[in-house]
Amino acid sequence: MKVLLSWLREFAPIQGETSLIGEQLSELGLAVESITHIGEHLDGVVVAKVLDLRPHPDADRIQIVEVDSGDGEPLQICCGAFNMSPGDFVPLATIGTVMPNGMEISRRKLRGEWSNGMLCSGAEIEIGDDDDGILILGSDSKQGTPLAESLGIESDVLYDLEVNPNRPDAMSVIGVARDLAAYQKIPFKIPEPKVSEKGKNVSEILKAEIVSPDLCGRFVARVIEGVSIADSPQWLQNRITSLGMRPVNNVVDVSNYVMLEMGQPSHTFDLASVSNSEFKVRWASDGEEIVTLDGVSRKLTTEDGVVADGSNVPIGIAGVMGGNSTEISEETSTVALEMAWWEPSAIAKTSRRLGLRSEASARFERGTDPEIIETAMRRFCELLEPEVSLLPGLVDEQGDMPAREKIKVRVSRVNSILGTDLDKKEILEILDPIGFEAKASKQDIEVTVPSFRPDTSLEIDVIEEIARIFGYENIVKTVPKSKTFGSLTAKQNDRRLIRSTLMGLGLDEVMPVPFLAPGELENAGLETDGIKVANPLVAEESVMRSSLRPGLLKTLAYNESHRLVGLKLFEIGHVYSHPQQPQPLPDEREHLVSLLAGDRVKEIVEIWSALADALAFRDYELIADSQAGFHATRTSRIEVQGRTVGFLGEIDPSVLASYEVSERVSCLEIDVDELLSIPHGHSHYKPFSRYPSSDIDLAFEVDESISSSEVRKCLEEKAGELLADINLFDVFRGAPVSEGRRSLAFKLRLQADDRTLTDTEVAEVHKDCIEAVEKKFSAKLRS
Amino acid sequence: MNQEYDSHLEEAKGKIEDSVDLESLKKLEAELLGKNSVTTQAKRSLGGLEPEERRELGFILNETRTKLEDMLSAKRKNLSSELMQEQLESERLDLTEFDRGHRLGHRHVVTQTWERLEDLFIGMGYTVSEGPEIEDEWHNFGALNFPPGHPARDMYDTLYVDYGEPMSTLLRTHTSPVQIRVMEEEEPPIYSIMPGRVFRSDTADATHMPVFHQIEALVIDKGITFGDLAGTIEAFTNAYFGKDFESRLRPSYFPFTEPSAEFDIRHPGGKWLELGGCGMVHPEVLRAGGLDPEEWQGFAFGFGLDRLALMRHEIDDLRELFRNDYRFLAQF
Structure with missing residues (x-):
């Protein structure tokens, strides 16, 4: 809603500096988006009469206009508009005029033709919003007259106000004037129109x-x-x-x-x-x-x-x-x-x-x-x-008209909501100027809502009006003391721990948009029935991601196209999918995906084990498995306490090809909600043995199809209670180890809690371990 | 007699000085102080001397041996130090070769802002609450006092998803539905913030994204006032932007708060900058959350999180936050 100061003043004798009135309007909830001084830029703009039009010899978009600016002499102007004809009256900004945008009009050449001023559109001189062409003035205009005089424009101030939906009254000059009058504590009156009536009824x-x-x-x-x-x-x-x-x-x-x-x-x-x-x-x-x-x-x-x-x-x-x-x-x-x-x-x-x-x-x-x-x-x-x-x-x-509400307003409630100390009289004095008829009873005030405020129907609506006119700035600021302990939840703390750990390992956090284009899930090797946006603006934003992988793959591709390669990225974010069972909302889970560009599958496993360490998950298993979108023979499922929490390995090369990523990419994908729902964290102190330990080194030659974790597990079982620590310290392929097999070397540290182990005991474990592994995996001890 | 040992010492001194390594020095030590050394031999003959002579010779022998030991020890120290020097010299290493080998990753700027805000409010005694990004119509609008067909729904360009009844499920347009979820799940008093991701049907440009982040604070307790709201915003402003910043509230309209306000901040002498919206929780919203508005009162305020990140780092294009160019990520 735009209002002119002069128009407002027909209803209330509004006082004050232009900018101060603007502040007051804002404080009333009528936010001022702009203030324009009308007539300010019309100095130097005069009425000119179009005498002749002819094409510019060197430019199609400009024509040459000859005008009479009052002295009877033709004046040449170059003009980019074509909406005028000879005989029209138009505004001419003469040389030296400063336009509203700050440009000063000077005599200059346009493609070799002199222009001695500028013909103006309405918008250019801030008379209306019309910028389609030159403003054509009334046929009774006279050339040479200052434009302001010709148009009867007096200097004025135009406020452009943002009116909220709860203020229908402020969509009118009188509504704005009423508010300002209440603010300035001056009278407001709508003059009675003077009309004479005659004729039949x-x-x-x-x-x-x-x-x-x-x-x-x-x-x-x-x-x-x-x-x-x-x-x-x-x-x-x-x-x-x-x-x-x-x-x-x-x-x-x-x-x-x-x-x-x-x-x-x-x-x-x-x-x-x-x-x-x-x-x-x-x-x-x-x-x-x-x-x-x-x-x-x-x-x-x-x-x-x-x-x-x-x-x-x-x-x-x-x-x-x-x-x-x-x-x-x-x-x-x-x-x-x-x-x-x-x-x-x-x-x-x-x-x-x-x-x-x-x-x-x-x-x-x-x-x-x-x-x-x-x-x-x-x-x-x-x-x-x-x-x-x-x-x-x-x-x-x-017809049916909503009844004008009578609202009971409790003085105690007003003060309790606002934190003020207003009495009945003060409240009545606030409400009266904005048309709310208020009557005091014992403890309360009965308010009749004015017909121009249909938005008001509740006590709280009236309290807002009281606050507005009392002035938000006049309400004393206090800070309530929180009655809760400020803290993050365990999950929020873990999320931060995950981020810190990944950062420590050199991974950068990214934040791709969660929207996908149709086909992007399919290209990532994933199921395609993602949650669809019903009213997308563009197809690229029509599917909600069911995995973080597509967004991260696109990020890698984007960076690769800018010659930024070898990146290590991660994202923690929500993914959405159709639930198995009917439920009110789609499945929404928090996932973590980390992608490492380059030949870095070993590093991705290390990242997982570092995360497990940081979050204190002591028991987990990596089990060779397949997963949609992952490399068929380089993928493991991550199981924690028997529950699948994610996958790690390499991204399927055909997926990389469709995303135009040319490097190999390793990937860790974790269902964060699932992972963090499993008990974890640091447990009680466990005393360690004070007796000497003995180490055994065992290197086995095993088939490639047998995973080192299986061998490790077998060794753990056999060594039993005496095992203090176990480490895979070497993996070796090549002669003399036969093709299709490799050597896995483990170091076992044996120790008892209550005694020094005898050579016999150690030898027994040594023997048991060798027998078990050789038997179970057709392995061969290397010596 | 004395002269004899003086010349022995003199001779020994020359030999010790001529020793080139620890090994030859060890041999020399045996020769000078061992069983067959001059002084050891002489000691053996002491028994046959007169007490007077014995005392005199004994003294001279002891003195001579002490001097020999000192000379040997000094030379030994000298030689091993030279050796160590040689070893160290041979192990010279250019440590700058390893410089910048491992680098830390970077938290996204939005996360940094998010965590800063969390920490600040935790310090003020607030918890952090979360809710789903795909919401139902009730939590996003209905419970927040937007009846169906309410014109204020037009203020939000809502993206709906194909799930359940048409227009029943949407990408939340603000973090305010979390207010309702917190009220449903927790007993007051509530002092909590709700950071999160929100969505609007907007075309991406320098100041708009179809996805962005908001944070809002909700306080519900007995006797919470509008003055508490204004004071809390002021406290937050001082804590986040600096002690010399000030805040102000201007009347505004949101269906879920009343009285409602926009809040602005400014550096003294600077221009007011509109930061967010706020107000007293509307009685209908408290009711929707299962609370009695006669018993509990509260306030809420919220603002855009991304904009704070842009301001802090003087980033001029919102899209940069979501483009994930490594040259951008690695700067923060």
Whole structure:
């Protein structure tokens, strides 16, 4: 909502510096997005008359315009717009003028032709938003006149305000003025429009009926005679232009003016074209059609409201757009003026469905003030006078109107919510200027909500109003002392530990977007029925990831395309999938994926074991396995206490090819939720033996198909309680070890808690271990 | 007699000085102090002398041996130190070869900001709560006092997912649904923050992303006031941005808080910068969370987390956070 300071001052004697008023508006909850000083940049801009137009010899997008800027001499200007003709009056920024954007106009050559100034669009000199072409001035303009004088522009201040959905009243000049007046503690008054009424009473020539009371709460019509279509006076055009509307003709402009000023949209009908001079307000029937003012034929549904005529034919879409059959034209002399209160949700639905959102529908959607209608109608006629005459009386039909709420407000509650110490009298003084009638009873205050604040229905709504006018800045700041202990949960701590560990190992954390394009899961070798976005903006964001791998692979590919290779990355994030069993929400789990680019499968295993160490998972197993998207023969499942928590290994080379990653890539994928749900962490102190230990080195030749962890497990079982530690210290392939086999060398440290082991005991374990491994794995001890 | 040993010492001194290594010095030691040495031989003859002579010769012999030992020891020290020098010299190593061999990884800037904020609020006595990123319509809107068809829903460009009834399941548009989940799961008093990932149907540009991060704080306790909200925001502002920063609240509108406000911060003399939204938890929201608004009152405030990361590191494009270029990642 834009407001002009001069316009606001018609309702309250607002004081103060421009910027201070801006601050006050912000403190009232009407955030100021911009402040424009109108007329400030018009010094040096004069009216010029177009004398001649001719093409620029060297440029297609520029033409040469000769103008008379008042001295009768042709002045050459180069201009990039083509919307003017000889005889038009246009604004000319003369040499030396400083434009709103800071540019100073100078005499200069454009492709070899002199330009002695600049012709301006409305937007360029901040008269409206129109930047389509040069602003064409009225034909009664006079060349040489300063533009401000010609347009009757007085210096003024324009505030562009952000109005929240709970402030329908602030969609009008009077609403903003009322708030400012309350802030400044100055009187606010809507002057009574001066109109004379004569002729027959309206009720004799016009009828209206609300057929659907749930659509329309109030429908008011009056008749104006003697209307002739013409241009509005310049001052009125200037004002509505400043507020962002385009002048059309006197009737349309006045309608817009009243809407901007009082928040009440109106519609005018050519009464002669309204069958039976009768209005019927009702829901449309399904498939009913109407040609609207813009000439488009529109099909309606039972959720759309219409104004129909005496023959029950729709002549307007309620609150959204009129029909073209009853449009005011040059021939119109008797106008039916209609103002109504429409059910906000009806207007919201229709305007959205038809894509017809306008200043009027925006106001109806928020809820207009049903009690401003009489004043607004008189104001409408006042602005059209003296050409017209208003017939006395009005047709005023009532539908379902939400009752004006009476709200009990407890003084104690006000202070308890706000942390203030206001008494009854102070609260009444705050509420009165913003139209909330308040009456004090014993402990409470009874508040009647003004008709222009339909958003207000609860005690808390009134408390907010009290806070707003009291001033948020005047509420004393206090800090409550927390009654809980500030801490992270065990899981949040573990997540940090995982990050720190991976960082320590040299991995960088990445954060790809969680959206995927169709086919990306498939390319990663994964199942394709991911959760789909129902209304994606682009196909690249239409699937939710069911694995972190695609995002990380894309990250590797992106970096590789910038010659950044050998990266070590990780991400911790959510993945989403369809659940096995019906449940309210999709499966959402936290995963960790780490990718190492390069030949680094050994390192990925070390990263896992470091993580297990950091999180104190002592018992886990790596079991050779396969997993979709992983390398068929270089993958292990990670099992912790018998539960699968993830996989590690290499990424399938064909997956890498489809992601255009040319390095080998090792991968660790962990279901963090699953992993951290398994008991872990540091346990009680376990005393260690004080007796000497003995070491045994055993190297076995085993088939490649047998994993070292199986051999280790066998050794652990055989050594039993005496085993203090076991280590795979060497792996050897090549002669003399035969093809398809390799040597695994383990060091076992034996130790008893209560004695020094005898040579016999050690020899026995030695023998048992060798026998067991040789037998179980067809292994051969190497000597 | 004395002269005899003086010349012995003189002779020994020359030999010791001429020793080139520890091995020859050891041989020399045996020769000078061992069984067949001049002094040992002489000692053996002491028994046959007069007491007077014996005492005199004994003294001279002891003195001579002490001198010999000192000379040998000094030479030994000298020789081993030379040896050590040689060894050290032969082990010379260029340590700069190993410089920058292993580097630490980097926490993503968003994570850094996230953890900084967590730590700050933990210090103020808050816990950290989390919730799902794919939410139901009730937690994201309904429970937060957005009735179906409410125009305020238009303020959020919501991305829905194909799950359950149409428009029933969505990518959460803010972290506020976690407020409801916390109220459902925990008994007040509640002092908690909710950092998380949120989604909007937005085209990526320098200031917008379809996915970004928010953090919000929720306090529910007896007698919590709007003054507490303003004071907590001020305390947070001072803790995060610096003691000299100030904050202000301006009236605004959110369906789930009332009174509602935007909060701004500024460096003294600087411009106000809009940071986030806040307000007193709306009575309907407390009810939706299963709490009696006559018994419990609370406030909530929230703001964008990514923007703080951008501000802190003077990054001018939000998209950079999600592009994951190594040259970006490795800077922080």
